[in-house]
Amino acid sequence: MLNLSMIVKLRDNDTIAAVATAVGESGIAVVRISGQAALSVADKVFVGKGPLSNVPSHTAHFGKLTDADGSFIDEVIAVVFRRPNSYTSEDTVEFSCHGGRIVTQKVLQRILSAGARMAEPGEFTKRAFLNGKIDLSQAEAIGDLIHSQSDAAYKSSLRQLSGDLSREIRTAREELVNLASLLELELDFSDEDVQFANRKTLEDRLGEAVETVSRLISGYSVGRIYKEGVRVTLAGKPNVGKSSLLNLLLQEDRAIVSDIPGTTRDTISESISLGGILFRLTDTAGLRETGDLIEFEGVKRAERESLEGDILLLAMDYGEKEMVQSDLIYRKLIESCAKKDVRVLKVFNKIDLYKTEAFRQPSDKSSYYVSALTGEGIESLKKGLYEMALAKKSDENSVVVTSSRHFDALKRAKNSLNSAIESLKSRKSGEFVVFDLRCGLDALGEITGEVTTEDILNNIFSKFCIGK
Numbered sequence: 463m464l465n466l467s468m469i470v471k472l473r474d475n476d477t478i479a480a481v482a483t484a485v486g487e488s489g490i491a492v493v494r495i496s497g498q499a500a501l502s503v504a505d506k507v508f509v510g511k512g513p514l515s516n517v518p519s520h521t522a523h524f525g526k527l528t529d530a531d532g533s534f535i536d537e538v539i540a541v542v543f544r545r546p547n548s549y550t551s552e553d554t555v556e557f558s559c560h561g562g563r564i565v566t567q568k569v570l571q572r573i574l575s576a577g578a579r580m581a582e583p584g585e586f587t588k589r590a591f592l593n594g595k596i597d598l599s600q601a602e603a604i605g606d607l608i609h610s611q612s613d614a615a616y617k618s619s620l621r622q623l624s625g626d627l628s629r630e631i632r633t634a635r636e637e638l639v640n641l642a643s644l645l646e647l648e649l650d651f652s653d654e655d656v657q658f659a660n661r662k663t664l665e666d667r668l669g670e671a672v673e674t675v676s677r678l679i680s681g682y683s684v685g686r687i688y689k690e691g692v693r694v695t696l697a698g699k700p701n702v703g704k705s706s707l708l709n710l711l712l713q714e715d716r717a718i719v720s721d722i723p724g725t726t727r728d729t730i731s732e733s734i735s736l737g738g739i740l741f742r743l744t745d746t747a748g749l750r751e752t753g754d755l756i757e758f759e760g761v762k763r764a765e766r767e768s769l770e771g772d773i774l775l776l777a778m779d780y781g782e783k784e785m786v787q788s789d790l791i792y793r794k795l796i797e798s799c800a801k802k803d804v805r806v807l808k809v810f811n812k813i814d815l816y817k818t819e820a821f822r823q824p825s826d827k828s829s830y831y832v833s834a835l836t837g838e839g840i841e842s843l844k845k846g847l848y849e850m851a852l853a854k855k856s857d858e859n860s861v862v863v864t865s866s867r868h869f870d871a872l873k874r875a876k877n878s879l880n881s882a883i884e885s886l887k888s889r890k891s892g893e894f895v896v897f898d899l900r901c902g903l904d905a906l907g908e909i910t911g912e913v914t915t916e917d918i919l920n921n922i923f924s925k926f927c928i929g930k
């Protein structure tokens with residue numbers, strides 16, 4: 463584990479550069495330089511009214527970017543940010559050049575030959591963190607913001623970037639640091655058998671910290687949905703209309719999605735966006751009916767895939783309505799889902815074939831009557847999906863944990879704090895309480911990066927793009 467002073471040592475003095483905009487043809491592209499020598503590197507490549515090292519911070523300058531022999535590469539606008547008032551807290555120059563792969567590569571190559579080194583993925587943001595401009599959870603929020611694929615993901619990452627989560631964690635930590643210091647002071651005076659901290663007050667304070675942590679932990683079920691979307695598995699026997707249903711849902715609400723790291727699966731999933739939330743629909747191989755062995759395999763596979771999701775859309779022919787309870791396959795599947803906390807939404811399709819009946823959607827909110835052919839009932843189904851996904855929807859303005867890394871750290875913090883409370887209750891020596899308290903503090907510190915390891919940092923920033 464590294465603490466803050468060790469983290470500071472991870473900084474290096476190199477001046478880094480990278481293209482900050484997406485690769486490809488575009489109106490303009492931005493090439494960024496950051497570090498001690500950013501201004502002198504910029505001066506070597508830029509010809510304008512005067513040297514950029516003489517201009518004030520936050521000013522823009524038109525000029526030419528030239529090669530070492532003076533030949534012309536591109537017309538650019540240079541924007542200068544002087545430390546510490548830049549993204550990285552270091553001297554930074556951003557060249558806006560013409561877009562396009564060749565132009566940007568030539569500009570970048572020229573800057574590299576003038577003394578900068580190529581930035582690693584996320585290195586600008588990593589520097590912002592190492593220089594104390596933002597904490598680790600805010601740095602992660604920047605990555606999430608860029609990767610966000612739904613309105614909900616965008617909003618939750620923006621909240622995290624503004625420091626909502628950091629503030630909660632910091633407040634809880636400060637309180638715990640005070641308690642730990644009091645207990646440590648007691649240990650220093652252990653010969654004299656004094657108690658600086660009232661045991662009941664200590665227990666109450668720790669209890670409050672556990673409450674805060676528990677609240678954050680319980681928000682993760684919604685936070686994960688905001689960030690990664692809802693995993694919906696579509697299962698049903700052949701010919702009940704699964705593909706038709708899927709196509710109908712995708713027709714209007716298809717979301718264009720690239721894979722979020724860590725969520726790639728063997729099966730291909732399509733995504734739709736409903737009410738700003740992303741739903742990743744995966745079609746299972748289907749519940750086969752022919753031959754015992756094949757049936758068994760088909761059911762097994764559908765079951766496996768369903769249990770990996772948040773919601774199972776179980777498609778049936780409306781004519782099978784009465785069979786849900788008696789059919790062994792359906793029953794088994796529904797039971798397994800219940801055990802794993804996967805919610806089941808039953809979709810009775812092909813109602814257009816049963817037009818003698820008047821269709822009113824069932825009131826139980828977990829069954830829907832639809833026709834994939836005519837589209838009847840589809841809007842209700844979408845609404846039902848949305849409501850089921852966000853059954854535990856949190857208040858729009860409350861802090862929501864969206865990262866599995868934070869979730870894991872919070873769970874460890876809660877365990878340690880509960881152990882500390884147990885030790886207090888059983889009147890164990892202060893050493894035990896302090897030990898658990900410190901473990902809890904470290905776990906919370908991992909979220910904001912006050913306590914971290916090089917591996918954690920590498921893991922986080924390697925997921926960023928180069929230039930961010």
Ligand code: GDP
Nearest residue numbers: 699700701702703704705706811812833834835
């Ligand atoms: P899958 O095997 O479950 O994916 O089912 P398909 O989507 O391929 O549909 C099987 C057959 O049922 C096709 O001929 C569809 O046109 C038909 N079908 C699907 N949905 C409906 C519906 O709502 N009403 C009617 N009448 N036919 C449907």
